[in-house]
Amino acid sequence: MAHRNPIIPGFAPDPSVVRIDKTFYLVNSSFHLYPGLPIFASRDLVSWRHIGNAIHRPTQLSLAQSGTSLNPGPGESSEKAPATGGLYAPTIRHHKGMAYIVCTNVIYDASRDTGDWASGLSFQNFIVSTPDICVGQWSDPVFFDFHGIDPDLFFDDDGRAYIAGSSWSPSPSCCISCFEINVSTGRKLSEERPLWRGHSQIIPEGPHIYKRNGSYYLLIAEGGTHDGHCVAVARAESIWGPYASCAQNPILKPTNALDPSVYAHYNGHGDLVQDPSGAWWLVCLGVRRDRAGRMVLGRETFLTPVNWPGNQTWPQIQQPIPRTICGTASDKDSEGFLPSRHIEAVPSPFSPRLDLVWVRNPDLKRCRISADGKMISLFPSQTDLGQCTGCPTSFVGRRQRRLEGVATACLVNPPMSDDAGDAKMGLAYYKDEHRYARIMYEPSAKTVTFEVVNWAKNPPISRNKRLAVDFTPPTRVQFQILYTEQLIHFLYRVNEGVGREGWRSCGLVDTLEMTGHDFTGPVIGVFATGTEEEWRTFEEVDI
Template structure:
């Protein structure tokens, strides 16, 4: 049997699932990307396709202050790259309406530490999720992250991760008004950073499931229960109920889980995890994995996350991650969509260059791309020679693998010097590499980025080349793009100029 996991590969952290009728609906964090909060559907938990994004209009909210902070983590001295924006959504369904509750982590200023960020929590709703028409956010007062919703006996409760532990209060979904005081209901099993809470009810017990010890190597899922929703909660004697810590498993950093029951009475969990290569790289970042669960002596337990779940599934799964035209295209922060003209099949793209480069911490550069979904593949695009562009424009346009303003690999044409330029930046690792090749003239220039689990290879081909073959210019070890972070790679195209306005036409753009 072919591998099932990850069910949502490539930059797909913090999954949440709800089953309505014969369909499963799954949502992920998206941080600094817009549109935000992608929504996928499946009938069998294996084959998924994207039907929309819960944050799809610029007037819903702003991601301008979703910059990435670099902070030193003691005592290891490792650098943590904490990106702002849309954190850990939960999706639920009640009385014919879908609800998404989420945090927009807004950085206080460009140089602020994560602890000084503003946590803006909100609720979205949609009567017809397939129409991709979500409400404006309804904001509510909560100084924490990772909110979740639980419906019980006509009341609605929000659980979230606050400074003192897992907090909860009753809420009015229409107004965001608190109906009850906020109370701490559990501080976890003893691990650091109790977060990602969800409540489930079974046999008159309220089960609270959370994650602890951060989202990296010590990540774990723990549980507690109570006869009263407000507690006190007794800790599960089998904690952690899901983790990969202390193992040599290929799938590591397992945590942030949501549990659900299928139509046949079986329980499952979706969690984040990373595929960690033998050299220590986990190039695609945090992805969504499926694992089987069961109730054992009144407690829920999960099987270890594997490429193939322990229990049988109905059929082999295939990835089918986009449905509507260009639904999987993403931009950085608050994009000006007037600078983009994209064909329905996504292969022909015209960009209007802006002055904002990829390294800017808050503005939106002219960039569009797709999440890297595969460990092995390629991204390729053909650039037509920009007409009417002078050296004074200092135009840069080309192909890029982007994680955030501190880290990217790009291959581009620089008009001012008639050069093909390779550039690799990783401020967390204090690395900057460049390589330049002079190119005298061309009508069409093809740029290619080939990747494996171990490395990226960059090459180009001009239509004036005598052998019509690709010229290798540089390579990057995947470890050089692997850090303690929240996000994953996005493969796309960009255009930047010292003067606003140059138009660049790309053809045959693909991410495979």
């Protein structure tokens, strides 16, 4: 098999994978986005299709407090490290006809933040399940008591179920701990016991337990989420340990960010899976980083082979490369998802609306979307993109999946009244409430406005450019974002032009200005904010 990396491009961190019969299913972290926990299916680990989301009803849980905290950056960096709350590091497993996902909803309460990000955190750990993963209907969460993140679910040969996670008690990420659980009720069936503090003992997280040849293997990520991030493994004869560290740890080593020969940086947080032929593979997160430090799409999902022949005690993992097994290196851009020709039998048709996302808790009654996703109407929210008030924001978009591309939207029949007040409507490149760039129409000022902010940078970035527009009345305001690995170009045109004609430049952003040691990736979408109470419609939406 030849595969091309990343297998899930663009804002697809913390992958977990399971094989059910002949089909592989993969889930990613989604943090502050709704719907949460996107699920992908493949018959060959190469071609993947987005088939659903495990958190697909607002009533399942609240993402209202999944805001982003700006913390001191790593090492001697003068920049802040944005840490976003929400849905962290799911694990997907299958047992006796049921598919399960365990996950943490990280709740960030800024009012309790004393300067240390962890001081403002609390954790909702939960299990959702479904008897048919392709139908796309998941249960309400079953919550369980665990003060930590990144839960793993392991079913032993006797049917007993165990949770292993990164315990944050008494201090953040102090160790990997474990307890037996009733998956139906969330009740703990044993005391929580520490298993392993990792090879480096630096932020052990993302644990997964496997059983092979009668032994228990504990695979973890450690070393921090960027520089130093790696994968280590330990082994025990009992699930409770003691766990002996592999002498070759870390088995997926940290990369040198300045080495131009490295394709994927910050590799870690992986999950093992065995294909029907018996070969082993690792899915893991990684970052495509250029020499200047641009990490445009954030953390993505990569695939790499695992050498575990016969009765060999320890797995050996290859660093992810662009293409492996029987291919040659591809160009750097993955060009989005590969064709899904190998998984036609997955009984879940792709919907152009399936991968649309909202920020935090949406008010879905404020959004109308056509069947093909090309027309979106929004009822404005008083919460703007730069706010995290717990109230919904009228924004809907898609994760950026390619290094190069174009996004467009046409605002039809925009308001002209001076009574529109603080109304804003347009097209945005969004990461969180501290970092976004957008082009928008402001009816009260009769301007098209370009804005870019990033409060995590030192010094902070805040630019605003208003272009007066002489038209009476406007019937169409078209917005366009052209993006490459280096630049994001914001353009507009009013009541004129077809094809490539008539576009006017409004602003340029170096993608380095939007790069940081963060958890998330960019989302491009349309928004409407302000106090006016009129639906605003975008046509020709292609985001």
